[in-house]
Amino acid sequence: MENWLQKQIQLAPHHLALQTANRQLTFAELGADVQGWCDHLTTLVNAGQRIAVLTPNTIAGYEIILALQQLDCTLVLLNRRLAATELVLQLADAQVALCLVAPELHLSQLDPTVQQLTFTQLAQQPCRPASLVAEFTPEKVTTIMYTSGTTGRPKGVLQTFQNHFYSAMGSALNLGLAAQDNWLCAVPLFHISGFSIMMRGLIYGMTVTLVDHFEAPVITHWLRTQPITIMSVVPTMLKALLASTPWQDYHPAFRCFLLGGGPIDCPTLTVCQQRHLPVIQSYGMTETASQVVALNFADAPHKIGSVGKPLFPVQLRLDSATQEVLIKAPNLSPGYWQQPLKTAASRTDGWFKTGDIGWLDADGFLFIKGRQGDMFISGGENIFPAEIEAVYQQQWPQINLVVSHQADAHWGAVPIAFLQGDGLPDHATLQAYGRQHLAHYKVPVHFYQVPHFPRTASGKIQRHRLAEPQFQQQPL
Amino acid sequence: MENWLQKQIQLAPHHLALQTANRQLTFAELGADVQGWCDHLTTLVNAGQRIAVLTPNTIAGYEIILALQQLDCTLVLLNRRLAATELVLQLADAQVALCLVAPELHLSQLDPTVQQLTFTQLAQQPCRPASLVAEFTPEKVTTIMYTSGTTGRPKGVLQTFQNHFYSAMGSALNLGLAAQDNWLCAVPLFHISGFSIMMRGLIYGMTVTLVDHFEAPVITHWLRTQPITIMSVVPTMLKALLASTPWQDYHPAFRCFLLGGGPIDCPTLTVCQQRHLPVIQSYGMTETASQVVALNFADAPHKIGSVGKPLFPVQLRLDSATQEVLIKAPNLSPGYWQQPLKTAASRTDGWFKTGDIGWLDADGFLFIKGRQGDMFISGGENIFPAEIEAVYQQQWPQINLVVSHQADAHWGAVPIAFLQGDGLPDHATLQAYGRQHLAHYKVPVHFYQVPHFPRTASGKIQRHRLAEPQFQQQPL
Structure with missing residues (x-):
């Protein structure tokens, strides 16, 4: 497939691609900025290298992530909430050639063999006209995200272009697609919840509204004054928003909250329902490049507590013995970076073992009982x-x-x-x-x-x- | 990917799948009907065989086409407007194992080695519980459509599941997707324009409104009284509809006409514009499983005469010498049935040669000058x-x-x-x-x-x- 960013620059140059409180960029402007970063990067990186990025949700971070994708590098997206020692372990595991960090997140304990540049330092590097990748090869790994693992060696989840494409398609087939869609991203870009919004932006040609810190009053202000149509939330965010302004005050363009990141209690969902506040429960993980199961608008009010049905490109079944949720889908990761044994252990007969225990009601709706590891x-x-x-x-x-x-x-x-x-x-x-x-x-x-x-x-x-x-x- | 029909039966059993003037079927009901046809067919056909269907736009024809897809047969879709001698040539070329025809289209000149059954006869065949294909393999050929070729051996265009999937995705990314979408199909099912609506129905979980004969007053009645959102038209249909009721009378759900099947004159498009009647010009062919280039809502009024920009999954360029339109896309047919030379002749460096001569304006919009063969x-x-x-x-x-x-x-x-x-x-x-x-x-x-x-x-x-x-x- 053609390079997604270049495709949108061609299809919708004047469409708003990215906005924050301070700045708005069309696809043409975003493309020009990204080209600028590419020109700084081209003498520092080679296609196929793994390059780490450590950034908050800022325009510079967003653009640098896109720039590395344009140069055919594999992104290693670092979690800014982790301790430096954890990050050092991940950088070593991924064998990164370069680590690009937001100035305020500069890592002090880094192994001297790993080159580190802040975004400010990168902007001072000499420029040479960079040539961008013409096509995004479906099977190629474009991102590696380390799961917030418990103990032992961290697991780098490989995600291909195809994984992100089918994830975006599954979401669109469930939530619908409108020309005026504008997705508020207050979840981190280094996490699949945020990164998948970036990719949807490129694939749909959609506006992304980027917010760094979640603060309920700020978000409420966005939702009241801007034509935001969808916002991804985790349960704590939704509860904080419910505690503030009522639904009636939101901009008429608002379509729904997409709720992920773990189970929410039924009373909270009931409150949303009473306020006619559409919340689409979903279920997914880093290994499936975001949602694989979700409710739809029609079923959401009747199936409170369920995470929904498997999305269009997803097959789901329960292990007959353990009731573990098993997934087969084109958005399923090819495995863990250089860990064939862990990859093999996560599969059974071509199905991915999610580690979650669930049950299906008579209508085929999935309910999650909990993590297999939580059970006692x-x-x-x-x-x-x-x-x-x-x-x-x-x-x-x-x-x-x-x-x-x-x-x-x-x-x-x-x-x-x-x-x-x-x-x-x-x-x-x-x-x-x-x-x-x-x-x-x-x-x-x-x-x-x-x-x-x-x-x-x-x-x-x-x-x-x-x-x-x-x-x-x-x-x- | 999971079998598309079975997926929608699971996702949206009570959603309206198909309607005609006389009958409405939900996905569950359509699935039950299709299973019935499969049970009649299972002793007659084997997976992998090529089975021809000759049908008008009727529910029985629609269901039998779906049934053959459920049994993993390759459909050979016959054009009811062709002469019997042309059909006989196509049947021989495709080496079909069975030919299923609507009773009124019974073929009299058929080679005795080809078994022919009318839908009525099929309904009288003994039933055995048929097992349906679990997955639709992306690379598998599911349909063969003969192009309305000029002279010589007819060309059977192979179309895979992947071709139809990406075609549907490209269309959705351009036109948007809404839960209430309802596509009026008055173009023939045996043609890619109609068949692609069937496939969108399965992939989107969308209602298809099926009409056999195009008569402007009947269609106008549908568009005024039913929540039709999109209708595929060819230029003659659009002109006939323009001559009848004005746009203001259409149901408020109506979103647009998707115009294909050749160029239309600018005055007609100007009339549409004056009436605020959204017409999305598009460009595509059997070999690309429907549209590859189309206008979008925002550009349509400013670019009258253009067929638009290449859709999201499509790459397009002009041959530098001849200005022939060249296409590269995941919805591009793998080639012509058993004609490797014609297949090879239709490609250059992996790009498909459309045979159309075009030009691109400064904003990247495609205009078609005409067929290469028409030029003198x-x-x-x-x-x-x-x-x-x-x-x-x-x-x-x-x-x-x-x-x-x-x-x-x-x-x-x-x-x-x-x-x-x-x-x-x-x-x-x-x-x-x-x-x-x-x-x-x-x-x-x-x-x-x-x-x-x-x-x-x-x-x-x-x-x-x-x-x-x-x-x-x-x-x-």
């Missing part, structure tokens, strides 16, 4: 923390409650719960409610108050870290 | 009939005028014109107008009145046949 066994019974959490949140929607487990001499393991918020109920109330609404073995034996939850860089709660003693200092 | 040389000058026609139609929009050429001892060849309509101007008027608006060598030397133009089955005027004496009996 108590007295021979499988327990999914997410199920217990959902029951408590039905009663106390304003409280964040997370379930983990601890070892138990008699049952093997027993559930324990962690709560965060104001005006928490006492232990007796929580236990009585649990006994009324849950099987006895699912009722947490301890309830702890915590000031905050440990989270990954992408905002997901790290349930397993709640086993650390620091979180168990304030029993309710 | 007069006194060393290249002449394209379409250019002369456009000049005359500017002055007399209600008259159909077609230019051809005849041999000339002095100039090699000279242009001649054929007119059809009421109240034709006389020879002196036509020639005087030509001398005023055209280079001298482009002014037709003879003008003939004809009762009708010779046309191909798909409605295209057969310019070369105008050289036959029967068309030159009434000089003006």
Whole structure:
């Protein structure tokens, strides 16, 4: 396929491609800027090299990412929320030839063999007219994203042009496509949630509105005054937005929130429904280059709690023994960078093992019970923390409650719960409610108050870290 | 990719899939009907066989086409407007195992080695539960369409699933996609213009409204009373519709006419523009599984006469010597059935030679001058009939005028014109107008009145046949 950016410069030169609070760029202007970065880069990098980028959601970062793609380099997108030591591990693993960083994110502990340039330094490099790649080869790896892995060697997820193309197509076939679409990106560009918006921008010829820090009042202002049509959110963002201005005040162009990044409680979704605020629940991961399962507009109000049906190019089935969600799709990553064993271990018969346990209702809608790794066994019974959490949140929607487990001499393991918020109920109330609404073995034996939850860089709660003693200092 | 029909049955079982004046079917109902036809077919056909279908635009024909695709057969779509002798040639060329025909189209001159069944006879065949193909393999040939070739052995254009998929995606990326889309198909299913609507129906999960005979009052009634959003038209259809009800009366859901099947005169497009009637000019062919170039909504009013820009997955360039339009695209046919020489002759360096001569304006919009084969040389000058026609139609929009050429001892060849309509101007008027608006060598030397133009089955005027004496009996 023709180079996507060059194609949009040709098709829609005067269409707004990218905007922030301070600046607006058409596709022609974005293309000119990107060419400028390419001219600085062309003597520093070669096609096929892996080049790392560490950037917040800024125009410069956006353009440099595009420039490296134009020069046929493989992007290694670094997570700015990780510690420097974690980044150093990833840079070594990916064997990057160069690391480009936003000035404020300069890495001090870098191995001296890895060349590091800030964007400012890059802009001072000599210029030579760069020749850009003519075609985007579908099977070629264009991005590597390290998953927020737990322990051991980090896993670099390979993503091809084809992966991003089919992901964008699956999303369009579900959400529809309109000439005036304008996608607000307040999720990080280094994460598939943000990067997939960039790629949709290139493929659809769509405006991307780029925001660096999520602050509910700022976003609300955007949604009220600008013709934003779609915004990608994670549950915490949606809750913060719900707490601010009501839906009626949003710009009439607004179509929906695309909700990803983990499960949300039913009460929050019910509030959205009451406010006629379209929220499209979705399910996806770095390995599938974004969404693979999503609700549609028609079903969303009737299937609260479900993440939807597999999108058009996606096949899905459940492992008959474990109920693990298995995926086959053209947007599925070819594997992990230089880790054939981990790649092989993530597949069964050509199907990708997501690690999530789910069930399908009679109409074919997928519900996620939880992570296979989160499940624990108590007295021979499988327990999914997410199920217990959902029951408590039905009663106390304003409280964040997370379930983990601890070892138990008699049952093997027993559930324990962690709560965060104001005006928490006492232990007796929580236990009585649990006994009324849950099987006895699912009722947490301890309830702890915590000031905050440990989270990954992408905002997901790290349930397993709640086993650390620091979180168990304030029993309710 | 998963079987497209089964995917929509799963994703949108209750969504309207197909409607005619008499009947409406959801995807679940269409799926059940198709399964019924498969059960009748399963003992008659094998996967991989070529099976011919000869049908008008009826629900039975639509379902039988889908059923054969479900059974992994390659469809040979026969053109009902061809003479029986032409069809017999195509059936022999394609080596079909079975020919399924609508009862009223029963072929009498068929080679006894080809089994023929009418749809009625098929419905009486014994049933066995058929197993349907699980996946649509992108590279697999699913359809063969014979081009309305001139002389010699007919050319069967191979079309893969991937061809149809990318064609549908290119169209969606240009026209947008909405959940309520409903495409009126009054163009034949055996032609890529109609078949591509069927495939979009399966890929988008979209309603197709099927009409067999184009009659302007009937279509106008559909467009006024039903939420049709898009209709594919050829120039003659558009002119007939313009002559009836004005745009204001159409259902508010109506989005646009997609215009293909040859050039249209500028005056007609100007009328559409004045009536605020969105017409999207497009350009495509059987070999590219429908549109490869089209205008978009924003550019359409400013670029009258252009067929647009190459769609997202399409690359286009002009041959530097001949200005022939060359195409590279994932929707490009792998070639002609069992004709490697003709396939090779249609390519140059991986680019498909369309046979059309065009030019690109400064903004990259394509204009088609005419067919390479239509061009003739007069006194060393290249002449394209379409250019002369456009000049005359500017002055007399209600008259159909077609230019051809005849041999000339002095100039090699000279242009001649054929007119059809009421109240034709006389020879002196036509020639005087030509001398005023055209280079001298482009002014037709003879003008003939004809009762009708010779046309191909798909409605295209057969310019070369105008050289036959029967068309030159009434000089003006």
